[in-house]
Amino acid sequence: MNRVVRIHEHGGPEVLRLEDLELGPPGAGEVRVRIEAIGLNRSEAAFRAGHYPLKPALPSRIGYEAAGVIEALGAGVERFANGDRVCVLPIFRMGEYGVYADAAIVPWRSILPAPPALSVTEAASIWMQYLTALAIIEIAHATVGDYIVIRAASSSVGIAALQLANWAGAVPIATTRHSTKSRRLLDEGAAYVIATEESDLVSEVMKITANKGARIVFDPVGGPYVETLAQAMAQDGVLLIYGGLSGQPTLHPHWPAAFKNLSIRGWVASTIWSSPDRFARAQELILRGLAQRHLRPVIAKIFPLEAIIDAHRYLESNAQVGKIIVTP
Amino acid sequence: MNRVVRIHEHGGPEVLRLEDLELGPPGAGEVRVRIEAIGLNRSEAAFRAGHYPLKPALPSRIGYEAAGVIEALGAGVERFANGDRVCVLPIFRMGEYGVYADAAIVPWRSILPAPPALSVTEAASIWMQYLTALAIIEIAHATVGDYIVIRAASSSVGIAALQLANWAGAVPIATTRHSTKSRRLLDEGAAYVIATEESDLVSEVMKITANKGARIVFDPVGGPYVETLAQAMAQDGVLLIYGGLSGQPTLHPHWPAAFKNLSIRGWVASTIWSSPDRFARAQELILRGLAQRHLRPVIAKIFPLEAIIDAHRYLESNAQVGKIIVTP
Numbered sequence: 001m002n003r004v005v006r007i008h009e010h011g012g013p014e015v016l017r018l019e020d021l022e023l024g025p026p027g028a029g030e031v032r033v034r035i036e037a038i039g040l041n042r043s044e045a046a047f048r049a050g051h052y053p054l055k056p057a058l059p060s061r062i063g064y065e066a067a068g069v070i071e072a073l074g075a076g077v078e079r080f081a082n083g084d085r086v087c088v089l090p091i092f093r094m095g096e097y098g099v100y101a102d103a104a105i106v107p108w109r110s111i112l113p114a115p116p117a118l119s120v121t122e123a124a125s126i127w128m129q130y131l132t133a134l135a136i137i138e139i140a141h142a143t144v145g146d147y148i149v150i151r152a153a154s155s156s157v158g159i160a161a162l163q164l165a166n167w168a169g170a171v172p173i174a175t176t177r178h179s180t181k182s183r184r185l186l187d188e189g190a191a192y193v194i195a196t197e198e199s200d201l202v203s204e205v206m207k208i209t210a211n212k213g214a215r216i217v218f219d220p221v222g223g224p225y226v227e228t229l230a231q232a233m234a235q236d237g238v239l240l241i242y243g244g245l246s247g248q249p250t251l252h253p254h255w256p257a258a259f260k261n262l263s264i265r266g267w268v269a270s271t272i273w274s275s276p277d278r279f280a281r282a283q284e285l286i287l288r289g290l291a292q293r294h295l296r297p298v299i300a301k302i303f304p305l306e307a308i309i310d311a312h313r314y315l316e317s318n319a320q321v322g323k324i325i326v327t328p
Numbered sequence: 329m330n331r332v333v334r335i336h337e338h339g340g341p342e343v344l345r346l347e348d349l350e351l352g353p354p355g356a357g358e359v360r361v362r363i364e365a366i367g368l369n370r371s372e373a374a375f376r377a378g379h380y381p382l383k384p385a386l387p388s389r390i391g392y393e394a395a396g397v398i399e400a401l402g403a404g405v406e407r408f409a410n411g412d413r414v415c416v417l418p419i420f421r422m423g424e425y426g427v428y429a430d431a432a433i434v435p436w437r438s439i440l441p442a443p444p445a446l447s448v449t450e451a452a453s454i455w456m457q458y459l460t461a462l463a464i465i466e467i468a469h470a471t472v473g474d475y476i477v478i479r480a481a482s483s484s485v486g487i488a489a490l491q492l493a494n495w496a497g498a499v500p501i502a503t504t505r506h507s508t509k510s511r512r513l514l515d516e517g518a519a520y521v522i523a524t525e526e527s528d529l530v531s532e533v534m535k536i537t538a539n540k541g542a543r544i545v546f547d548p549v550g551g552p553y554v555e556t557l558a559q560a561m562a563q564d565g566v567l568l569i570y571g572g573l574s575g576q577p578t579l580h581p582h583w584p585a586a587f588k589n590l591s592i593r594g595w596v597a598s599t600i601w602s603s604p605d606r607f608a609r610a611q612e613l614i615l616r617g618l619a620q621r622h623l624r625p626v627i628a629k630i631f632p633l634e635a636i637i638d639a640h641r642y643l644e645s646n647a648q649v650g651k652i653i654v655t656p
Binding site: 053139222226241242244249250251252253254255256257258259260261262263264265266267268270271 | 569572585595
């Protein structure tokens with residue numbers, strides 16, 4: 001028997017149920033992985049709550065990202081063997097598979113070798129955060145001298161974007177709601193921190209950028225504040241909206257977009273793995289960044305699997321700096 | 329004395345007042361133009377109504393685009409002489425100058441020679457419509473085989489976009505609210521017409537594009553229908569929003585933008601003339617298109633200056649196909 005988290009209904013963290021289930025052997029093209037660490041993502045909270053565009057059949061498994069050891073191989077699996085330590089990426093439909101468990105069956109095409117220099121906790125944290133933050137490189141072509149406003153910078157993706165921005169020679173401007181996290185964000189690589197509930201973002205960004213505005217904004221929150229973000233942007237800027245955490249509608253920032261010729265882009269990390277060439281390039285780049293210490297996984301807190309409900313509460317509290325990990 | 333239209337308050341077409349005013353001589357860097365034809369633009373209706381981002385001191389002149397003959401030169405004007413027939417472009421702040429009049433003083437940097445092969449009515453119609461529609465080339469790089477959804481295709485800019493799309497080898501899909509204009513839009517170059525209040529845009533576009541969706545959407549209306557437009561788009565598409573005629577908020581189309589990697593762009597024609605190189609290239613291209621008959625000005629209706637109120641009512645009626653002209 002295995003311990004597996006499922007949801008039987010959509011709702012708050014309390015709908016996450018830890019259950020005993022028989023996993024059975026992996027099918028063709030699948031592997032069974034003994035899970036050692038699970039990385040949490042905000043999209044899983046949206047999926048749990050029923051706010052994700054994919055609605056699963058209930059009860060549904062849940063969980064996107066993990067690290068562990070292969071314990072069984074289905075037919076047709078190539079390049080992997082029992083005992084290999086691997087990372088699981090969500091190269092499947094949310095709910096079709098799920099890694100909140102002590103073991104999980106997943107498609108072999110969704111696993112990568114775990115980087116040997118990383119702890120298993122770190123290995124469970126890297127792919128979603130760096131592949132998501134890679135939008136600032138892949139879409140916005142962040143480069144030397146670019147000012148990049150990184151909203152919700154203390155999230156795992158926010159920290160990843162700070163690191164990528166610095167690697168690219170750009171100037172990351174972190175935003176956070178309150179100045180309580182400012183010191184920490186500076187330590188993690190922010191060149192500037194703006195506490196959005198304590199100061200005026202537009203005038204702060206204009207001060208920092210000599211009235212040019214930021215060329216790139218990277219935002220997982222959306223909502224009415226996007227208009228303010230757009231006002232803080234430079235001519236020909238790129239506004240990346242990669243989430244809707246505010247839960248409020250995001251209005252298209254009509255006049256700044258028109259007069260400043262802004263490009264407003266959505267983004268999901270699956271854009272990268274949908275293209276084999278792009279995915280190969282991204283893997284090479286992230287592994288090189290990790291090896292060269294440009295990229296350094298930051299773990300906010302580790303919860304045991306029994307405390308999955310607390311882990312989701314913490315995920316939604318916005319108290320964290322970095323990645324939340326759950327260990328079976 | 330000259331006859332000049334001004335607004336003393338914001339409101340409906342009836343706030344346009346035809347008044348007798350003494351224009352006086354042009355100042356340094358200005359010319360006085362005897363106006364022969366005025367081209368109407370929807371942004372002037374927004375300016376009149378008080379919905380434009382620039383709020384003028386009242387009373388304010390109004391009017392962006394015209395053709396006429398130079399009758400006086402201010403100091404420092406180069407390359408033009410009295411008697412030259414010219415086009416006036418809105419390379420000034422709306423309200424600072426205004427061409428709804430039988431004569432107007434304008435900055436000499438806002439005039440271009442009138443193309444000699446065109447009638448004066450046509451000369452008053454070309455620049456705003458083609459410079460605005462040029463977004464499909466300049467921003468979206470429309471090319472052979474691209475499907476382009478052109479919303480409100482019977483507007484002057486819509487017709488201009490149909491013509492530019494055909495010139496680029498692309499496939500223009502015109503949208504209009506009712507099928508009453510369908511035949512006319514096919515005659516003006518639409519490859520397909522979708523009457524949005526009579527059929528389902530997404531399924532029609534998917535049928536036309538073999539389920540790929542349109543690579544480009546060109547929309548002056550905005551509002552809730554933008555979500556539908558985004559659903560009809562192809563992977564990596566470009567959604568150009570160049571106006572907000574619906575008067576309703578435009579929501580950022582979050583999921584299609586993210587999953588299809590859409591680029592959502594604002595656009596104003598002034599983007600082109602803000603860059604001398606870009607403006608020179610655009611002029612050359614538009615004049616070449618006119619000479620080769622890829623671009624053919626379409627005049628919807630001509631009103632006398634005394635009927636400026638009726639002309640604005642017609643502008644806002646959406647009954648027109650092509651450009652509305654007013655003649656003093």
